[in-house]
Amino acid sequence: MQEGGVGMQRDDRTTELLVRCAWLYYEEGLTQQEIAHRLGVSRLRVNRLLKQARETGIVHITIQHPGVRLAELEGRLIHHFRIPRAVVIPTPVDGAQLKRVLGKAAATYLERALRPGDCLGVTWGTTLLEVAQQLTPRVVSDLRVVQITGGLTPDLGEINPFDIARRVADAFGARCFYLYAPMFLSRAEVCDALMAERFIAHVLEQARNATHILTSVGEMEPTATFRQVGYLDEETFSELIALGAVGSMFARFFDALGRPVRSELDRRTVALRLEDLHAIEDVIVVAGGPAKVRALLGALRGGYVKTLITDAATARALLAADGAPDAAREGST
Template structure:
């Protein structure tokens, strides 16, 4: 590199080999008879002189900023915001796209040996239906909650666990109990059954949990509209319940609401979610923003997958409270 022209030529050549021909630095080193450390320095110089200009085309750069804000404020591992390029009131399309995003994320992080816990409901079904071309893993999918009274079998947690397991070529365990029992004695009897004991033993070994976030005002909530009676709902309203995960309730500040209902509910306790490496909360709609905010403040989830309008509403509510 005796002169500027020669310097520029060498920098351009090496940059072309690396960025266009996609040779490794080791391959360039051998071809150019230069030390590998020199190749690294020359590539940096090519960028500093403007010979190489790297640009990342971010069609949704505003979403990236939103994700970063939520990750920072709530100390989350990752936030994925799905853009709304359609009518934001179209809940079917919203749920479909959210499900696809959650399916891609799970396929990215899951590995052999993982034990994955699942909730029930329409959001979980949308994820299960979006699991296409996934990798095969030696994992176990296990329900984290009992079944609901909803008469649509595809929403049941055992069906959902089966769909997840089939997509990944993995194993599924099943739960033989309702999410809400009629009384305390029924619950005590069911949780002593050998089949439930096996499921519960897996709850203490969870690596990943995927959960929806329920809002009491939404008619799509399978629990509030089915298993609970008016007396139960009045009790939760009196305690300012803002949402639920796995049919366990909390307020806007993320405080768990304990009541006699817990003596009838069969699901993983919210406090145990904090010991799991990945707890993926999947939920969207502006109406659910308070429920999601409570879940974030309670640190019940550490990954959030949601829509743009929902994310903005969460930040607005957090700033105002």
């Protein structure tokens, strides 16, 4: 009985020391060295006591901030879709602001990610314009910006691939390589001949060897930019949908599993190919909103996405649409 009593006293003293150590560190804000001096133990002992206090449940660390839920969503996207990176932002109350805030998030990501000597491939569209407009100018030495899809008619203004490539290159003080060709040609044989031309082939080869690609996804809904600006007619869209298309990236269409849709349009399109994305280190896909979910899901299933930048509501919709376990179930496994 005596030995048991001594053991219990020793346990009580250890627990008391753990509690005192944890209180001084987490509540009073003392350094480990100050705690060591006050308790008469070594700094290494204090470090071990703090670790033990967490492991035994004496200390529970809870981070109370809305960013925690966003970080959790990022982790779920990375885990479920097996992508290297995800950036999730709060969904704005005003849906009209979604592209703007996504553009800012993507601009911030790009500013951190790009390194001297990198090559960035860029596409076109309203989301990409938002990114380009919100870049903070800074020089990235030896950076190349490459247009990865042919151009659209000049009357489309700032969403044209030429204009977006120029804006991005100007922001980073980069050299810009333009793809001087239309996005769509009249016949497949004309497209083949043009893409074989030395200058066009050189630009596309640089795009294939890019370190980063910045793109969005286009949906097949009436909200699609292609349809809004009338660049593709309804008959062409109907044919693509009949072939299973759920979305597009840089004018390359894909189905619900991410497989390229081999259409007549595809054979006369001047752009990088979807298959080229697999070898690129960082394919940054920026998109959000209910209309984009099917297209994003197809792109994720196709393995094209390396960094997904989206909003919280879209992130949850993607996980639900692909049958991901909910947060409670994930937390219990």
